Amino acid sequence: MNKICEQFETLFKKGVYLDHAATSFPKPDCVVQSINNYIVNNGASSSRGGYGRAIKADYMVYETRKWIGELFNHKKPSDIIFTSGVTESLNGIMRGILKDGDHVITSSIEHNAVWRCLKTLERDRNISITTVKTTKEGITNHKDIEDNIQRNTKLIVFNHASNVIGTIQPIREIGKIARKYSILFLLDTAQTAGILPIDMEADNIDILAFTGHKGLLGPSGTGGLIINWDGDIEEWKSGGTGGNSADPFMPEILPNKFEAGTMNMVGIAGLHASIRYLLDTGVDKICAVEKEVIGYTLEQLGAINGIQIFGTNNVDLMVGAISFTIDGIDSGKAGSWLDKRYHIMVRTGIHCAPILHKIMGTDKTGTIRIGIGYSTTKEEIDYFIYALKELLKEQLN
DSSP states (O other): OOHHHHHTHHHHHHOEEOBTTTOOOSOOHHHHHHHHHHHHHTOOOTTSOSSHHHHHHHHHHHHHHHHHHHHHTOOOGGGEEEESSHHHHHHHHHHHHOOTTOEEEEOSSOOHHHHHHHHHHHHHHOOEEEEOOOOTTOOOOHHHHHHTOOTTEEEEEEESBOTTTOBBOOHHHHHHHHHHTTOEEEEEOTTTBTTBOOOTTTTTOSEEEEESSSTTOOOTTOEEEEEOOOSOOOOSOOOOOSSOTTOSSOOSSTTGGGOOSOOOHHHHHHHHHHHHHHHHHOHHHHHHHHHHHHHHHHHHHHTSTTEEEESOSOGGGBOSEEEEEETTBOHHHHHHHHHHHHOEEOEEEOTTOHHHHHHHTOTTTOEEEEEOOTTOOHHHHHHHHHHHHHHHHHHHO
């Protein structure tokens, strides 16, 4: 190895994970310990028994709901529903409230978790969809939302921040508009929960959908909803809830109405620890640490000739999803090369967000995306930049 390679020898051996926008890694030690403790020392299902371990499992679930409420400023734990992740959460709400002829307003930065569900409902239930314009930087003018409200507008559903370019949307202003017209506001926090401070009351959020395995630093297969709305939502599945078993229909009370079947207790055990970790660390601190690394990354990437960065260059308007292309180099091949040659893990493609890629002009080529997380260091970014420069040298030669 030459001198600079020796500088990064440790990172080369362990690998550098830059795909936090897909899922966070590594998880805090307390999350691993909590999962292990539940599997080894408890193992009981919540709401499925009156013995000691089951009661202890019940309390863990309740405490996790309570702490999630604390994280997002919602004071009623029973309004917090556990699901398999943000995709189930979003699908459940949209399928549970939208009827024939309803109108929906959404953004141009949506993930397929929203977009595919809406298009399916457009086909199957005759709903109509308005996609609000965005700039190439992913910035939405909230006034455009108000201009597109119709008599039959039932729902405004927005991604809090883009999973492609990280741009943050003006959710507080959007929420005000939704409240003004008594329209349900559903927020997808897949890229922001645990990363940006979110206040359901101040931000005027009716229903918040979250996933556990990204910024919340929990395990995959976890997520949920916080319902701060009194309207009717049809349940999207039926089954056992551990109570009222003689009733042939699902109970109307929350959270039971939306939690049919045995819960993911292993996942909730991990989420129990990760949420406590976030509350103890402080989301403000996490946000500040990530933004420092984001700013550093943008500066280093921007100094390399032949690289085009998409999105905003204003760190205050984004989270840690950064997409770029390299002149003359296929993005997919570049991602594979980085992994095979330098053990650097990035994401390539269109990242389940086809509308935004059309706006950026990358729907045919895709981009290289790096996802910066709380554990990402400047040293890892230096190594990544070094590898990119080597890639360019190899291409030029």
